[in-house]
Amino acid sequence: MASESEGGSLFGEIRRFARTSGAVGGIAARVAGERVFGIRTDRAAHAEDLKAVLGGLKGPLMKVAQFLSTVPDALPAEYAEELAQLQSNAPAMGWGFVRRRMAAELGAGWEQRFASFGREAAAAASLGQVHRARLPDGRDVACKLQYPDMPSTVDADLRQLRLAMALYHRMDNAIQHEEIYKELAERLREELDYQREAAQMRLYRLMLADEADAHVPEPIAEFSTRRLLTMTWLDGRPLMARLAENPPQEERNRIARALFRAWYVPFYRYGVIHGDPHLGNYQVRPDGSVNLLDFGAIRVFPPRFVGGVIALYEAVRDGNEAGTRAAYETWGFTDLTDEKLEALNTWARFLYQPLIEDRVRRIQETDDTQFGRAVAEKVHKGLQKAGGVKPPREFVLMDRSAIGLGGVFLRLGAELNWSQLFRELIEGFDETAMAARQQAALAEAGVPPAG
Numbered sequence: 001m002a003s004e005s006e007g008g009s010l011f012g013e014i015r016r017f018a019r020t021s022g023a024v025g026g027i028a029a030r031v032a033g034e035r036v037f038g039i040r041t042d043r044a045a046h047a048e049d050l051k052a053v054l055g056g057l058k059g060p061l062m063k064v065a066q067f068l069s070t071v072p073d074a075l076p077a078e079y080a081e082e083l084a085q086l087q088s089n090a091p092a093m094g095w096g097f098v099r100r101r102m103a104a105e106l107g108a109g110w111e112q113r114f115a116s117f118g119r120e121a122a123a124a125a126s127l128g129q130v131h132r133a134r135l136p137d138g139r140d141v142a143c144k145l146q147y148p149d150m151p152s153t154v155d156a157d158l159r160q161l162r163l164a165m166a167l168y169h170r171m172d173n174a175i176q177h178e179e180i181y182k183e184l185a186e187r188l189r190e191e192l193d194y195q196r197e198a199a200q201m202r203l204y205r206l207m208l209a210d211e212a213d214a215h216v217p218e219p220i221a222e223f224s225t226r227r228l229l230t231m232t233w234l235d236g237r238p239l240m241a242r243l244a245e246n247p248p249q250e251e252r253n254r255i256a257r258a259l260f261r262a263w264y265v266p267f268y269r270y271g272v273i274h275g276d277p278h279l280g281n282y283q284v285r286p287d288g289s290v291n292l293l294d295f296g297a298i299r300v301f302p303p304r305f306v307g308g309v310i311a312l313y314e315a316v317r318d319g320n321e322a323g324t325r326a327a328y329e330t331w332g333f334t335d336l337t338d339e340k341l342e343a344l345n346t347w348a349r350f351l352y353q354p355l356i357e358d359r360v361r362r363i364q365e366t367d368d369t370q371f372g373r374a375v376a377e378k379v380h381k382g383l384q385k386a387g388g389v390k391p392p393r394e395f396v397l398m399d400r401s402a403i404g405l406g407g408v409f410l411r412l413g414a415e416l417n418w419s420q421l422f423r424e425l426i427e428g429f430d431e432t433a434m435a436a437r438q439q440a441a442l443a444e445a446g447v448p449p450a451g
Helices: 010-037 043-055 060-068 077-083 095-106 150-171 178-191 194-207 239-243 249-270 303-318 321-331 338-356 371-385 393-412 418-426 431-445
Strands: 128-134 140-146 228-232 272-274 282-284 290-292 298-300
Touching: 095 140, 095 228, 150 178, 178 393, 194 228, 194 249, 194 272, 194 431, 239 282, 239 393, 249 272, 249 290, 249 303, 249 393, 249 418, 249 431, 272 393, 298 393, 303 321, 303 338, 303 418, 303 431, 321 338, 338 371, 338 393, 338 418
Parallel strands: none
Antiparallel strands: 128 140, 140 228, 272 298, 282 290
């Protein structure tokens, strides 16, 4: 991000627009040159430039880039590969910024309300940075402080995103992006409200109360505002740091099992999913259990949609083409020709295969790191030939979560009976019972309606 003074001004937004539009415009020009005029360009090199531009901005466009890197063919493969490497680790703002922002949220005497407050950021992300502190009652807490003027930053980034997606769609009609954009825009704007995130954190504490291997921070209401989220500090090491030490297979499996249940117990029992499953959102504790961090990107689904996900699994498992068509229509897909259906089923078979085979296996049994991309390209060609498809909004975060979490399991090298884990979750599924559980949990946690 730019300086604090720049962030709150029209000129700051214009400068940001200029930096991002240069990157976005470069993508459009190079892709258009190749596809329309046959001019070969070094897209991989340009993608590296784009990653550098977005990674230095500290804003939500970096988060969007991470998101789009997991949506099949929302961006060209070269860009997706580079953008997938972006992590929320931008340089932190200094103590002067922190002191002013904390005073704006908690009042002039804010430091006296803490027993101690770390001047150096413990972590820096796309929307804010985290400081470790201690409350007078002895509890260690994490204070996540939002960067200044983030609403206008989000709006500027979303305008760039809309431009990029519109330009790309003109050159490639396989995926129609209108609903993807709407979903991303709504979720990003929700992430700016830390009081909403606190409620979603309480929701996850309720939903995962019986999961001993998954830990969720507790928000501290009296030290939180819309732009400051204070929560209990969880001790743990970044998942990537632990993986670098080559932990034993048993530990890898325990971590994967914990993450599988932490993600899908909420979905199949409450219709709720976390839409940001990247490696930076997990920590590992000494006993092999996991900490879950960042609850800004949450999606609540109608029970009927969850039933459609299960119906698609059963139809793919049984080779029931009519059943897959009915499931997609339940999700909200329309105008499904036989050609579009076959392309979508290719993707569904890829995602569901580990859940269908009732045996211990890796999430992907080929050592080809480009295997998933090859499947996605096959799907893309099929959809393009069939005239394109318009994914419903509900599909966006569901697909991202499945792909993102699968990537985590792949990195872990976990070997589990994924089918057994899945069947334990969906056994006895009932839409009416889910609706009752969902409404009760949302009300108890105080989660406001979406939109």
